Amino acid sequence: MAGPSQVTSLDSLVRHLSADAADVLVAALLPKLDRPCGGALGCVRLASKSLRRFVDGSLRRLFLRVESGSNRWEVPRLERWGRVDSLELLLEPHGPAVRNGDGPIMHNIGAELDTLALLAVTAQSPAMRQRITSLAVRWDDDFIHARVDPGHDDPNALPSISPLTVSHLALLFPSLRELNLDVVISTLDRKSELHLPMMYDALAAQPYLDTLRLPTWGALSGIGALATSLKRLRISAPYFLTVEVPYEQLSVISQLRALKELQVDAAHMTLDTLTSLLNALPDGRPELSATLDLTPYGVLEQPGAVYGTGRWVCTCSGGAIRELECSGVELAHLASVCAGLAPYVSVLRVVEVRPGQDPLPPAQLGPFRAFVKRCGGGVRLVSLDLPQKATLAPAQQAVEVLGVPQMLHWTAVGGRDQLSLPAPKHTDAPVAAAAAAAEAEAAPPGRVAQPAAAGAQPGAPQADGEGSRAGAFPHPAEVLQRAVDGLAAAAAGGRAEAGASDGAQSSPVVLACGPFVGTLAFTPKVVKSWLKHLSRAAQWQAQAPVFAFQLLPSAEALLVRCPGPEAAAALVAGAAQAQVGRAAPSGLAAYHVGRVPAWRDVAFVLAPYMKQAMQQALDACGTHDPLACLAFVVRVAKFLDDLPSESRS
Structure with a gap:
């Protein structure tokens, strides 16, 4: 290295970096997503020859783009990147124009995909191809993205590469361990019935290949040739399309005896198909982890069939399902699948389940209960949605079947929110009596909305309210009152939480409360003229101001979405001037309580205070049975749903 008084060149600096240091530096320059664009790597390469040699010599993964019209001599050679062992081919075909009947000019791309894929690799030397252990083939350009509808298009109808092309690619990379096919493989023509088995025979000849990604379920035909070598399989359609999983083609998975990991993305399958697939996964395998991401949207729809949703993760060992985890599923779907599973599931973990509007019928509830009792390792419910x-x-x-959830998602003011239910405690009263008691406890919503003291915490219980009695649930109106009081106190103390940052996509919100506001609930049509009167009292000169507002009658409060900060300031000033000189002040108060995004309800500013008021009510009544707490949340949700909706003046 150069001494302290010597000038160190950039070329000398990068040549003295260790291999580990070079890896860290290059990793920091790479794009964060698996895309060939982004990051600072390209700019660094262009800075100097020394940096270009340094970067090229440190890369391990290379994106190689091949466009239509390229010839063999224009394809970059891998010798420039001495450490690359992962290669991704990005195909950009723009095939010869072909007129499709009387329609617009289209491109005959299928044949060109085969040509470009082989062109990119046959130009490389055998020594460089032998170094590659991971190969991916993708068609990812603006042409295909502009012509694909993720909700309706069938991947099999898109231009595809031939299975014979995949066979040739495999033979050209003798050290291949992983093959990712992110482009559709031809499976519908008559030749595919012969070519697909030939493709898998070629893949089976690779001594190290154990990881494979396919674009469609139909491309599995003939995969039995990899029965003893394939350990990881992912089926994921390109361009955000769905993977259709037909019931009659499930048996192909049972051929892969060495499989340890299975992942299916955006799968479209019926509940019967899902149940049969889960039952088939443990058969004949020492261990297996399967992840199934389901979507109810697909191309093939069977009349009367029910399609699964959510994510299902199945962990198998010793010929049995050790743990089944699901999230984002309907309660009825979960009950249907569990009732059809073989009786050897050890642990059921439900990350998130959504009950429907109607209870499960006895014919469905009974088998579901029986399945839960058979789970020797227990059942865990994380979230009830x-x-x-x-x-x-x-x-x-x-809750009765799966247990008390750790979290409860519900529809509060301004959108969705989550709560924590108290841990179950022993109670002498039956569950039904506890739930009935929770429904019966209701204090009359007669308390006037007044801002709490400046030092009060948002949503703090009031000493004079019915809800402050130990062990009693407050009336829903009392909970809303606490949230409004908390918002007013935070605004008075300068601590109101803004719903969004300043900008064109958010609007300022004003909270007006007091006995006079309570009278507006009986005459909501006068709110428009009253708001304009307040703004004119503050000498705001805007023409025909447009306000959006929501009345909270039981809390004697009004939330106003203002067209701008000047309008919000005018309302607050107008409310203050309305109290000046009155012998008996009406108790009217107005506060600027932050901003709310344009796509949110104006009540969104209440969300954190409503959550705190609800959580405090649940924690204070922890002696109740969890089912009674659940009844309380449902009752509050119904009360909030019955509030007047946001209106625009």
């Missing part, structure tokens, strides 16, 4: 117009019976069924 109540629908927007939740009813109590389905939610109680979920």
Whole structure:
């Protein structure tokens, strides 16, 4: 190295970096996503010859783009990147123009995909190809993305490469361990019935290949040739399309005896197909981890069939399902699948389940209960996701069968939110009596909305309220009152939480509260003229200001979405001037309480205070049975749903 007084050149510096240091530096320059664009790597390469040699000599993964019209001599050679062992071919075909009947000019791309894929690799020397252990083939350009509808298009109808092309690619890379085919393989023509088995025979001849990604379920035909070598299989359609999983083609998975990992993305399958697939996974395999991401949207729809949703993760060992985990599933779907599973599931972990509007019928509930009792390792419910117009019976069924959830998602003011249910405690009263008691406890919503003290915490219980009695649930109106008081106190103390940062996509919000505001609930049509009167009282000169507002009658409060900060300031000033000189002040108060995004309801500013008020009510009544707490949440949700909706003046 150069001494302290010597000038160190950039070329000398990068040549003295260790291999580990070079890897760290290059990793920091790479794009964060698996895309050939982004990051600072390209700019660094262009800075100097020394940096270009340094970067090229440190890369391990290379994206090689091949466009239509390229010839063999224009393809970059891998010798420039001495450490690359992972190669991704990015195909950009723009085939010869072909007129499709009387329609617009289209491109005959299928044949060109085969040519470009082989062109990119045959130009490389055998020594360089032998170094590659991971190969991916993708067609990813603006042409295909502009012509694909993820919700409706069938991947099999898109231009595809031939299975014979895949066979040739495999033979050209003798050290291949991983092959990712992110482009559709031809499976519908008559030749495919012969070519697909030939493709898998070529893949089976690779001594190290154990990881494969395919674009469609139909491309599995003939995969039995990899029965003893394939350990990881992923089926994922390109361009965000769905993978159709037909019931009659499930048996092909049972041929892969050495399989340890299975992943299917955006799979479209019926509940019967899902049940049969889960039952088939443990058969004949020492261990297997399967992840199935399901979508209800697909191309093939069977009349009367019910399609699965959510994510299902199955861990198998010793010929049995050791753990089944699901998230984002309907309660009825979970019950249907579990009732059809073989009786050897050890642990059922439900990350998130959504009860429906109607309870499960006895014919479905009985087998579901029996399955849960057979789970020797127990059942864990992490989150219960109540629908927007939740009813109590389905939610109680979920808790009775699956246990008390750690979290509860519900529809609060301004959108979705989550709560924590208290841990179950012993109670002498039956569950039904506890739930009935929770429904019966209701204080009359007569308390006037007044801002809490400046030092009060958002949503703090009030000493004079019915809800402050130990062990009693407050009336929903009392919970809303606490949230409004908390918002007003935070605004008075300068601590109101903004719903969004300043910008064109958000609007300032003003909270007006007091006995006079309570009277507006009986005459909502006068709110428009009253808001304009307040703004004119503050000498705001805007023409025809447009306000959006939501009345909270039981809390004697009004939330106003203002067209701009000047309008918000005018409302606050107008409310203050309305109290000046009055012998008996009306108690009217107005506060600027932050901003709310344009796509949110104006009540979104109340969300953190409503959550805190609800959580404090649940924690204070922890002696209740969890089912009674659930009944309380459902009752509050119904109360909030019945509030007047946001109106525009």
